[in-house]
Amino acid sequence: MIWLTWRQFRASAATAAALLAALAAVLALTGPGMADDYAAGVAACKRRPGGCGNFYQDFYHAHMAAFFGVTVVVLLLPALLGLFWGAPLITRELETGTHRLVWNQSVTRTRWLTVKLVLVGLGATAAAGIGSLAVTWWAGPVDGSAARNIPSFPRMGPLLFDARGLVPVAYAAFAFLLGVAAGTVVRRTLPAMAVTLAVFVVVQLALPLLVRPHYAAPVRASRTISEANLDDFFVGRNGEPVQLTVQAQAPGDPDAWVLESRLVDAAGKPTGGTINVSTTSGPCAPEQNAPPGGSRSAQPPEGRSPIAACLAEINRLGYRQRLVYQPSSRYWAFQWAETGIFAVLAAGLAGFCFWTVRRRLS
Amino acid sequence: MxxxxxxxxxxxxxxxxxxxxxxxxxxxxxxxxxxxxxxxxxxxxxxxxxxxxxxxxxxxxxxxxxxxxxxxxxxxxxxxxxxxxxxxxxxxxxxxxxxxxxxxxxxxxxxxxxxxxxxxxxxxxxxxxxxxxxxxxxxxxxxxxxxxxxxxxxxxxxxxxxxxxxxxxxxxxxxxxxxxxxxxxxxxxxxxxxxxxxxxxSRVRLAGETDALLAAHRRLTGPPGAPPPGWHVVAAVHAERQSSYIARADDPAPDPAWTVAEVGLEDLVLAYMSEDR
Missing domain, CATH: 3.40.50.300 (P-loop containing nucleotide triphosphate hydrolases)
Incomplete structure (x- = not known):
């Protein structure tokens, strides 16, 4: 049975192995050079007074195309394995009638399906594992700069969390068995592929939005507003209130996943960015800091900033940034939790496949 | 057996x-x-x-x-x-x-x-x-x-x-x-x-050894009307001048008015397939 399964699977296994080897070769050739550039750049900018903000931005933008390229590869890999290895696994036999040949040898359907699922399933998880491992290793420096860029892509965030580390392996196992299960129900390859893709996309969108935030109770923090977390600051002409926005980033943890970031007043109510502070007199009057009607970025000028006095007044009035986030220290706990969830889903689908193949197909 | x-x-x-x-x-x-x-x-x-x-x-x-x-x-x-x-x-x-x-x-x-x-x-x-x-x-x-x-x-x-x-x-x-x-x-x-x-x-109409089945069935041709007694009719064809039956004989009574001939396997099967029950 192993021989037959391998004989049927070897061509697509060879194709996948060749593609993965090509990807790994490209990453192996470019990875070390990029890591050296990053290490040297970070070491240099830490000695400069302006900090590393500009370096991270430049480094990220220089490698943005490759960053998204490899990320998309890892995101798509499980879906492709489900579509092209999972869905046709049974339907190809049903469509050509060969299930009636192989089921009439002296091997039970259970054994037949077990060997197929284990062998091809191991191939699928290995492919996803190798792909994810190579990309995770290669992309370390770009991921570091992407987390500190604006807009930022933190390691815990929905894009990178899905495309790095352990979870792609679990996604691949799930997608593969989803494809097989869909095939045993739909019994035709193309519709089975369509069903697999639709269900997989829904699960991949729903899980990060609805389930993943609750693996652990998120950290809640209330931060004073300072130039460290200020994003944009605007003082209107003619006594209009101050408008400001804050950066959605956890303090000292750029890789954290920020679930909520709001500016709240002393009563704890969200303000939408409007600050009721006098702009005709006092620390926030435009004459004292910015030119009237001018907008100031968060980049503080050299020396003591005139915004600081206004920010101090805003803080005194009780305005705070309210943050809800999952810190990056929970990265591996979350990876394991999600891997476990998908492993359970995959096991359920495998059980369903055995049931349909034994009881429903003929 | x-x-x-x-x-x-x-x-x-x-x-x-x-x-x-x-x-x-x-x-x-x-x-x-x-x-x-x-x-x-x-x-x-x-x-x-x-x-x-x-x-x-x-x-x-x-x-x-x-x-x-x-x-x-x-x-x-x-x-x-x-x-x-x-x-x-x-x-x-x-x-x-x-x-x-x-x-x-x-x-x-x-x-x-x-x-x-x-x-x-x-x-x-x-x-x-x-x-x-x-x-x-x-x-x-x-x-x-x-x-x-x-x-x-x-x-x-x-x-x-x-x-x-x-x-x-x-x-x-x-x-x-x-x-x-x-x-x-x-x-x-x-x-x-x-x-x-x-x-x-979905129902079994006939089952048995081919030789025995062939030996038990005959084609009867004779005057219009009912077949001679002792025959179980499987299929009948009625024409103006005569009736033709494919029938099974359990204990047939000889009747000179009827021509009795052997029946081929294909005709026999077709007779059972078209038999109304």
Whole structure:
């Protein structure tokens, strides 16, 4: 049975192995050079007074195309394995009638399906594992700069969390068995592929939005507003209130996943960015800091900033940034939790496949 | 003689439709059995149930004195004789050897050579007749005690049919196995079978050894009207001047007004197929 399964699977296994080897070769050739550039750049900018903000931005933008390229590869890999290895696994036999040949040898359907699922399933998880491992290793420096860029892509965030580390392996196992299960129900390859893709996309969108935030109770923090977390600051002409926005980033943890970031007043109510502070007199009057009607970025000028006095007044009035986030220290706990969830889903689908193949197909 | 295949009130339902209902059958061993019936009569369903590929919705089926699904002892050549298009003939034999504990490799190689199959050729490039021979070889070389064949020749040209049936008969005689062969054409089974089962609309209409069936039935031609006493009419054709019957005689009374002639297997089967009940 192993021989037959391998004989049927070897061509697509060879194709996948060749593609993965090509990807790994490209990453192996470019990875070390990029890591050296990053290490040297970070070491240099830490000695400069302006900090590393500009370096991270430049480094990220220089490698943005490759960053998204490899990320998309890892995101798509499980879906492709489900579509092209999972869905046709049974339907190809049903469509050509060969299930009636192989089921009439002296091997039970259970054994037949077990060997197929284990062998091809191991191939699928290995492919996803190798792909994810190579990309995770290669992309370390770009991921570091992407987390500190604006807009930022933190390691815990929905894009990178899905495309790095352990979870792609679990996604691949799930997608593969989803494809097989869909095939045993739909019994035709193309519709089975369509069903697999639709269900997989829904699960991949729903899980990060609805389930993943609750693996652990998120950290809640209330931060004073300072130039460290200020994003944009605007003082209107003619006594209009101050408008400001804050950066959605956890303090000292750029890789954290920020679930909520709001500016709240002393009563704890969200303000939408409007600050009721006098702009005709006092620390926030435009004459004292910015030119009237001018907008100031968060980049503080050299020396003591005139915004600081206004920010101090805003803080005194009780305005705070309210943050809800999952810190990056929970990265591996979350990876394991999600891997476990998908492993359970995959096991359920495998059980369903055995049931349909034994009881429903003929 | 023990029964190789016995069905009692056997039925199979797909959704609301009964593909086979209340089928009762008792096939003794050592025969080449022709299972004949029109399309949709339930032949494929009956064979699927008997080979354990499907689970009955009603009744019971026993094969070789036990439950169905005794994979090693029962062979099955499926409808349209499926093979793996991408695998060569030799790889099919290897498949058989790997998946069957009682595989007779010498027989398989010898048979492939005898029917003129190139071991290096992919099954997808074989003709329909060659593919059927390959499927039959796989079915025989696993050394079953009972071999089911579901319409194996339906898609073949007359020459390939003859070759296939010939090969089947030789092998069945050589190995002394029981064979159940389904077909919607009597001519396919006429040459090969010594036992006949006629299945119409999921019910068994006629079952018995071919010679005995032929001996028990006659074609009667005589004056219009009812047939002579002692005959069980199977089918009747009434014309202006005379009536013609195919009938079974239990204890016929000789009647000089009637011409009695032997009936061919095909006419006999057609008579049972068209019989209204």
């Amino acid at each position: 023990t029964a190789v295949l016995r069905a009692e009130g056997l039925g199979k339902r797909y959704g609301k439709r009964w593909a086979l209902a209340d089928c009762t059958l008792d096939v003794p061993s050592g025969h080449v059995v022709g299972l004949v019936g029109p399309n949709g009569a339930g032949k494929t369903t009956l064979l699927s149930l008997a080979s354990g590929q499907a689970v009955p919705s009603a009744g019971r089926v026993t094969v070789l004195g036990g439950g169905p699904g005794r994979l090693a002892r029962v062979g099955f050549v499926a409808q349209d004789t499926p093979t793996y298009a991408g695998l060569t003939v030799a790889e099919h034999l290897r498949l058989g050897a790997r998946l069957n504990p009682r595989w007779d490799d010498a027989f398989a190689r010898e048979r492939v050579a005898r029917v003129g199959l190139d071991p290096a050729r992919r099954a997808g490039r074989l003709s329909g007749g060659q593919r059927a021979q390959l499927a039959l070889t796989l079915g025989l070389a696993k050394r079953p005690e009972l071999l089911f064949l579901d319409e194996p020749v339906a898609a073949l040209d007359p020459l390939a049919r003859r070759g296939f049936v010939q090969g089947l008969m030789e092998a069945a005689a050589e190995q002394g196995i029981s064979v159940v062969l389904s077909s919607h054409l009597v001519s396919d089974v006429e040459r090969a079978c010594d036992y006949l089962v006629v299945l119409v609309a």
